[in-house]
Amino acid sequence: MNSMLLLLVMGVVAGCLGAILGIGGGMIITPVLTIMMGLDIKYAIGASIISVIATSSGSTIAYLKDDMLNLRVAMFLEIATTVGAIMGALLVGVFSSSFLYVLFGFFLLYSTYNMIRKLFSKKGEGVYTGSDPVVEKFKLASTYYDKAEQKQIDYSMKNVPGGFVMMWAAGLASGLLGIGSGAFKVIAMDTIMKMPLKPSSATSNLMMGVTAAASATVYFFNGSIRPDIAGPLAIGVLVGATIGARLMQFLKPRIIRMIFIPIILYMGLQMALKGFGVNI
Amino acid sequence: MQSHEETRKVELIIGKILRIGVSISAIVILIGVALYFMNGSGYVGNSFPRRFSAIFNGLAAGKSYAVIMSGVFLLILTPVLRVVVSIYAFYKEHDTLYVVITTIVLVILMFAMFMGYRS
Numbered sequence: 120m121n122s123m124l125l126l127l128v129m130g131v132v133a134g135c136l137g138a139i140l141g142i143g144g145g146m147i148i149t150p151v152l153t154i155m156m157g158l159d160i161k162y163a164i165g166a167s168i169i170s171v172i173a174t175s176s177g178s179t180i181a182y183l184k185d186d187m188l189n190l191r192v193a194m195f196l197e198i199a200t201t202v203g204a205i206m207g208a209l210l211v212g213v214f215s216s217s218f219l220y221v222l223f224g225f226f227l228l229y230s231t232y233n234m235i236r237k238l239f240s241k242k243g244e245g246v247y248t249g250s251d252p253v254v255e256k257f258k259l260a261s262t263y264y265d266k267a268e269q270k271q272i273d274y275s276m277k278n279v280p281g282g283f284v285m286m287w288a289a290g291l292a293s294g295l296l297g298i299g300s301g302a303f304k305v306i307a308m309d310t311i312m313k314m315p316l317k318p319s320s321a322t323s324n325l326m327m328g329v330t331a332a333a334s335a336t337v338y339f340f341n342g343s344i345r346p347d348i349a350g351p352l353a354i355g356v357l358v359g360a361t362i363g364a365r366l367m368q369f370l371k372p373r374i375i376r377m378i379f380i381p382i383i384l385y386m387g388l389q390m391a392l393k394g395f396g397v398n399i
Numbered sequence: 400m401q402s403h404e405e406t407r408k409v410e411l412i413i414g415k416i417l418r419i420g421v422s423i424s425a426i427v428i429l430i431g432v433a434l435y436f437m438n439g440s441g442y443v444g445n446s447f448p449r450r451f452s453a454i455f456n457g458l459a460a461g462k463s464y465a466v467i468m469s470g471v472f473l474l475i476l477t478p479v480l481r482v483v484v485s486i487y488a489f490y491k492e493h494d495t496l497y498v499v500i501t502t503i504v505l506v507i508l509m510f511a512m513f514m515g516y517r518s
Contacts, residue, residue, distance in 0.1 A: 123432070169471060176421045176477040183414035186407060194485060194501045201507040208514070257496070262403060328478035333508060335475045336515030342449045346467035347440070350428050353474055357425055 122156065123351040130355020131362070133170055138178035138363030139370065140379055141323030142301035143171035143331070144356065146386060158348070164297060165343030166352055168335045171301070173353045175328025177360030178321070185368060188321035189261045192276075192308070199283045200290035200300065200330050207294020208334075216296060217394045223292050223303075224391025230306045231384045234376060237310075244372045246274050247313040253279040263318050266368045274315050282312040290330060297334070298390075301327045302383050316372045316379075324364075409488035413481065420473070420480045427470030434463035441465065482508060 129151055133144030145167035152163040182188040237244075254260055260275040276282075289303035301323050308319035338344050367375065392398070440447070441462025448454045448465050454472075457465025482505045489497040 169474065172474055172478060176417065176474065176481075179481065180414055180418045180421060183410045183417070186410065190406070190410060190413075190485060191497060194482075194497060194504055197504045198500065198507065201504060201511060205507065205511050205514070208511075258494075261406075325481070329482060329504070329508060332475055332478040333511030333515055336512045339472060339475060340449060340516055342447075344449075344468075344471060346431065346447050346464040346471065347435070349471050350432050350435075350467040353428055353471060354425060354432070357421065 123347070125156070126348060126351040127355040130170065130173075130352045130357075131359035134174050134177060134356035134359025134361075135363035135366065136359075136378075137170070137174035137301070137356075138181075138324060138360040139320065139367040139375060140301070140382065141305045141320030141327070142382070143167065143327055144174055145171065145298070146382070146389075148352070152348070161343050162345050162348060165338040165345065166348050168331050168338055169344060169349045169353050170356045171331040172328045172335055173356035174360045175324050175326075175331070177357040178324045178364035179328065181361060181364035182321040182324060185264075187263050187318060187364075187368065188325050189259070189314070189318050190325070191257065191261075192259050192314070192318075193322045193325045195257055195259065196283060196286045196304075196307070197326055197329055199286035200293075200304070200326060201333070203287040203290025203292075204294040204330055204333060205290075207291040207296075208337075209294075210291075211295055214295065217396070219292065219295060220390045220394030222394075223296075224387050224389070224394055227302065227306075227383050227387030227390060230310060231380055231387055233310050234380050234383070238373065238376055238380065244316065244376075246272055246315055247277060248273060248275050249277065251275065251277045251279065261318070263315070265317065265372075267371045272315060274318070276308075276312040276314045278311050278313070282307045285311055293330060293334070300330060302386060305379070306383070316375055317367065320367065320375065321364075324360075405492050409492055412491075413484045413488055416484045417477065417481055420477045424470050424473035424477060427473060428467055429470075431463050431465075431467030431470055434461065434466055438463060479505075479508060479512070 133147045137144035148167045148170050149163045152158040262273045264271050285307035289300035293300040304323040305319050308314040309316050442464055448457045454465050454468050486501045
């Protein structure tokens, strides 16, 4: 009973944070399950993947209703992510995972630096509205209503091929290393493609569930997903994601970025160190 | 170029269908958890069903873990539902390009899930 209650509460927290930031919440769930509850890492990973799907599905309902996400960008980039994920799963063992951890870790650290620079830049959360042939061909430009700033924001984007490659790499990383790729998705849209942070996070939320569904079937049928853990956790995450998706709309993009920065800094350090054989 | 209004309508339809799918999976999981507190897991020790045949047998016998696993599996299917409904929505919008793009996503996803089932 107590452990189910703990799972429920942890799910609410992870779902809420995940929905706001467009990440899966695995980084919260895995350490709590392994360190605090002494659970085998296999079941912790199974639980994380269920949390990713629950965050994605719970928040997407709200983000669709409030017109926060960009369905075309999601589906267009989803091709890259899913292909990357399958290639990653097939290539497990071909590349050295230490090298990949270091590579992706340093990429996250570099992104942290970029995000901090953006936080302190005079232009602030400037919105890119220029024209771009790829954006026009694929009808990717869109609009959203920012409840925190109380205005309609029309936005465009650029560097779509760069974002596409980044999404492919994100999928590859999740297939090869079994890590969630929400943070990489947000970075691809926000930092590379210059999409505003809120639709980037909402769109990442929609996408990460689709990417995770394939690995979730693997974990489901190989017995990594335990009903006594996944059940209460999924309910908690669904509740948390619903709350988070409402909350996010009232947060200023700058605040969301301030929450995002320490998280990718931590993830980057953790991954880079893991590549050098140090676990934190 | 489609107007944003049309896209809105489509997004609202997807949202509604997705909500139904997520609610069903959540209700099944909750029923399973309630059954667990009433009757226990229904399985010996820490074991639980994970292949379809075992889950169906457990469901027929009203075992709580089988009910929870069914709900979790339905939850795993919700992203697939999202992609399927998106194809229909883009079709209603006469957006052939995105019907093709989203169908490609569905095919890749089904392939990956099939690989997952086989592994």
